[in-house]
Amino acid sequence: MNTDDKTNDLIERSELALSNKETLYIQGSGSKSFLIPDNETNADHVLSTVEHKGIIEYDPSELVITVRSGTSLKEIEDTLKQHNQRLPFEPPHFGKNATIGGTIACGLSGPARPYFGAVRDHILGIHLINGRAKALQFGGKVMKNVAGYDCSRLQSGAKGTLGLILAASIKLLPDFPIEVTVKTDCSAKEALVFMTKLARLALPITATLHSDTTLYIRLSGYQQSIDAGLSLMNLEAPFQETDDINWLEVREHQLPIYTNSQLYRLSLPANVEACPFEVIMEWSGCLRWLCSEAHLKEAITWCEKHGGNLVCYQTGKTLTHIDPVLKNLSNNVKQAFNSQKLWNPNISI
Amino acid sequence: MTISRDTLIAELHKILPSESVIHQDEGLSPFECDGLSAYREKPLVVVLPESIEHIKSVIALCKQHLIPIVTRGAGTGLAAGALPLSNGLLLVVSKLKKIISINPDARSATLQPGVRNLAISDAAKPYGLFYAPDPSSQIACSIGGNVAENSGGVHCLKYGLTVNNILQLKILTIEGELITLGSEALDTPGYDLLALLTGSEGLLGVIVEVTVKLIPIPPTVQVLLAAFDDVSKAGDAVSSIIASGFLPAGLEMMDQLSIRAAEDFIHAGYPEDAKAILLCEVDGSLEECEYLSEQIKHLLLNKGAITVEVATDPTHRATLWQGRKSAFPAVGRLSPDYYCMDGTIPKKALSFVLTQIQALSTHYGLSVANVFHAGDGNLHPLILYDANTPGELDKAEQFGNQILDLCVKVGGTITGEHGVGKEKLDAMCSQFNSDEIIQFKAIKHAFDAKELLNPGKAIPTLHRCAELGAMHVHNGELPFPDIPRF
Structure with missing residues (x-):
């Protein structure tokens, strides 16, 4: 047993x-x-x-x-x-x-x-x-x-x-045999241009982060692919190897930038322009974090305009529009599994 | 159904152009089956809408008069999922074949449901991009059907299935509501209804638009062809490739009967005396491919391959793949009819399953050729039979069902990529118990309480399973105790 x-x-x-x-x-x-x-x-x-x-x-x-x-x-x-x-x-x-x-x-x-x-x-x-x-x-x-x-x-x-x-x-x-991180100094707008260009090439990119004025890119795989990838990347911008970022800390939200008590998560399509407010960008620009309430209203409207969604990370509440018909259908699905509210009766989806 | 066929046709003519309504007997014939021609039925009427508004009107009419709707794309499905119903309307979306947009910088494409799979990659090619799922019918099959079936192909090991390669769907519900599932963003709040709809075989909604992910075309592709004198050795080599940390873009296996059939048909240069061959595709940068080809070649030879050939130039590579992709028609030349199965098994069970299939082949007196998406465990035994010989189709179906039972027993599934449709309803009873089927029914009711969308497909009734008596028995209890038995 x-x-x-x-x-x-x-x-x-x-x-x-x-x-x-x-x-x-x-x-x-x-x-x-x-x-x-x-x-x-x-x-x-x-x-x-x-x-x-x-x-x-x-x-x-x-x-x-x-x-x-x-x-x-x-x-x-x-x-x-x-x-x-x-x-x-x-x-x-x-x-x-x-x-x-x-x-x-x-x-x-x-x-x-x-x-x-x-x-x-x-x-x-x-x-x-x-x-x-x-x-x-x-x-x-x-x-x-x-x-x-x-x-x-x-x-x-x-x-x-x-x-x-x-x-x-x-x-x-x-697992990857080798992992290398490189960085280059650039604005959010420039970072998005780089990331869009790079995403159209078959490169071994496995993580990105743009914060303040630095773009970090992680490459993982065989040495041969990383070398070939880096030569292509250096045609776009001067990337240099760095060890001043720990991806574990990015994953765990342990960098100081994530510790703000009000954290808003913007999930966006690829190739959306730079935000008119300050954010941290991951996922080649598809994930952005707004760390202040100051621009929240603007961010919600901006996010909806660009086909994305904005969620308050601490409450799980979606602040952008949700189609009521979709909500209704989701409730039907919930009923199909959990009609008597046996499980997690008060969690909203 | 609350109106006569004639009234229905008259009503359809009010909402669709006259050429979009087919009701004469000879016009209905081409639609009486999909890619599984053993199942045939003429629908009440066929409609070929040209817009979402058309579909919406057709759904409203059918809902009002309780007329079942079967949606059909290119009709290449292999499980009778688009088999018409004699009392139902067949909604054919093949006229909706516009590529709405290709967005190279967002690496996505938005498509009407009738766009052919291969047409997506063709349209994306000038931008250095492609659409990864490549079912063998990709020249003809359409994206709406691919989503409905969660189609696979030969590159799923590395690039995933349809569900892993779509971003957003627009569907019409039976209520006529246009709903967007998923989004162009990488995640969307709420339940993952995009995943639920994918592979739902037209039972939950009508897909009217699909946004897919596009992927950069790898700069280099190489294919290794390895020949073995023993099927088990080839199976072990597959496991070794994966366990050694390699992730080929494709990893395919064929047995001797398939090899010989393909060779006679295509002259791909396969070694006809081999008991099995493996085709292993690697992609990436030139440097990476050269490294991987060398490493995998070495491994294959260590695992008992008699010969290993590496195809680096596109023509040679295409020829090797052509043999594999033509395996079904090639085997079709050996026999008046063949029945294609689609089970998936854990890779380690391969030798056992192939031995059992051989024993069943002897038992039923029907030959079987095996082609296998070895990297992801998806087995396609092709059972050869002659439909003109009385009883042989039944025998082939029994043989097929026993193969699927075997797949379930070794921890696999009754369908890897072809879907359940009408064909595998009985096999569903061996994979799922009554509580699971009740849950499936509840989902169906969440979307379509009156069961008007493709009724009688994909999910068996409890009654059917009870009659088969082939279900799981939990804790010694008789399954479906509430259902009368005879």
């Missing part, structure tokens, strides 16, 4: 809650609780997933890992490292015990996201307890699978409002 497998306990707890008409708030390690406003965590009971942990299956030749939701990201990453593999979406942890379940539920991806895809792109299968307290298996452990609706990717960013994730199968990628 595997003591780390709490599947039956979690099902029993959910069956009991359902029969008592009680509600449950799902919690992993709590590392991302700052993303959920306090009043949205209300429920009759808290159900923790942290004891439900462990790697269920991992064979490096399959490029897939299957893990219980309470498994820590650290354990997963340490295991993958031993076999020179990685989670392609470079998830932020925001806490030393961050779990894979919380990572999927919050749909958080790190600096590599524009180049390798988001959490959702790598979820192959999900084991889930739905609002009828039934444990369901969707997707699988293989890369190609189109049987039934894609209920696996749907869990990414759903914040547990569609059910409790028991386990997930995740697609992996080989």
Whole structure:
């Protein structure tokens, strides 16, 4: 009997809650609780997933890992490292015990996201307890699978409002042999021009950051590709190697620029012009952070005009317009999974 | 259905140009099947709308009179997903084939649903970009159908499936509402309904516009052709390539029957005495490709390849791929009919599954050729049969279903990229239990409570599964206890 497998306990707890008409708030390690406003965590009971942990299956030749939701990201990453593999979406942890379940539920991806895809792109299968307290298996452990609706990717960013994730199968990628960071001095406008030009070339770029007047670019892969990439990049601007940025700190929002109490997240299409207000740019300009409330109103209008969305990071609230018809449809989907509000009854999506 | 066929046709003529409404018997015939011709049905009427407004009006009419709608793109699907219903309308989007925009700096393209897959890459080529998913029918299949099926192709290992390569969809719901799912930004607040719609086989909405990601064309591409005297050795070599940290752009395997058929048909230069071949494509900078080709060649030889050939020039490369991409028609020349299966398995189960398929082949007395997207575990056994021999189609279908059961048993799935359609409804019962099917039904109802969009496809009824008796049994309980049994 595997003591780390709490599947039956979690099902029993959910069956009991359902029969008592009680509600449950799902919690992993709590590392991302700052993303959920306090009043949205209300429920009759808290159900923790942290004891439900462990790697269920991992064979490096399959490029897939299957893990219980309470498994820590650290354990997963340490295991993958031993076999020179990685989670392609470079998830932020925001806490030393961050779990894979919380990572999927919050749909958080790190600096590599524009180049390798988001959490959702790598979820192959999900084991889930739905609002009828039934444990369901969707997707699988293989890369190609189109049987039934894609209920696996749907869990990414759903914040547990569609059910409790028991386990997930995740697609992996080989780790990079070499990683190099280069920088060049330039304005936000110039940085966007560079990043757009570079994005149209097949370069091994795996992260970008523009802050103040410096553009940092991370290249990862074989030495041959990095050398070839750098020669092309130097035709655009004088890039020089640097070690004055730690991408781990970017991923974890540990740079001083992210520590502002009011942080607004702008998600934008590629090739959108420079903001008329000060921001930090990641993801080749597709992700921008506004660190002050001063320009918030202007930023919302500007973001809508450019086809993006703006979210208050601390409350998870979307401040740009959401189509009411879409909202209605999303509510129907929520009903389809969680009609009796068994799971996370007060979290808004 | 609350009106007569004649009234329906008259109403359609009021909202569509007359050439967009097909109802004469001979006009309906070309639409009676999709790429899986073993299933045929004539629809009540076929419509070919020319605008989103047309589709909206057609949906409103069908909703009002409870007429089922089957949406069809190019009709190349291999699972009878676009099989018409005798009491339904067939909504063919092939006239909506405009490339609305190519945005090279944003690396995206916005398309009407009838745009052909290959036309996207052709249009993006002058900008040094391409659209990555490349199902073998890419010359004909259209992007709307690709989204509905979550199509794959030979480059999924590195570049992903359709779901990984689209940014935004516009759909019309059965209520006639035009909704945008996803956005051109990299993420969108709310549920990932873009993922839910992708691969939903026309059951949740009608796709009317697609925005796809475009990717820079790699400067260099090289293809390795490795020959093996044993299928298992080829399978082990595939696992070794992945475990060694290489990520080929494509990694394909063919068995001896497929090799010989392709060679007779295309003369690709495949070694006909080999028991299996691997085609491994690497891409990137010239320096990277040369390094990777050398490393992988060495690995393949170590893993027992008899010969390894590296194609560096585009013509040689194209010839090698031509053999693989023509495998289906090539095998088709060996037999009056063939039945193409589409299971996915963990790569480590390959030898076991191929041995079992061989045993089944002997049992049923039907030959089988195997082509395999080896890198991502997607197996396409082609069962050879003759539809004119009484009972042989049934035998081929039974054989096929047993292969799919086998795929599920080893931890795989009943369909990797072709979809469920009408064809694999029974196989769905072996992969999903009653609670899972109930959840699928609830999703369907969230979008289409009256079940007017492609009803009877993709998700089996509980009753069907109960009759088959092929489902999971949980905790010793009989599945579907509430359903009468006979």
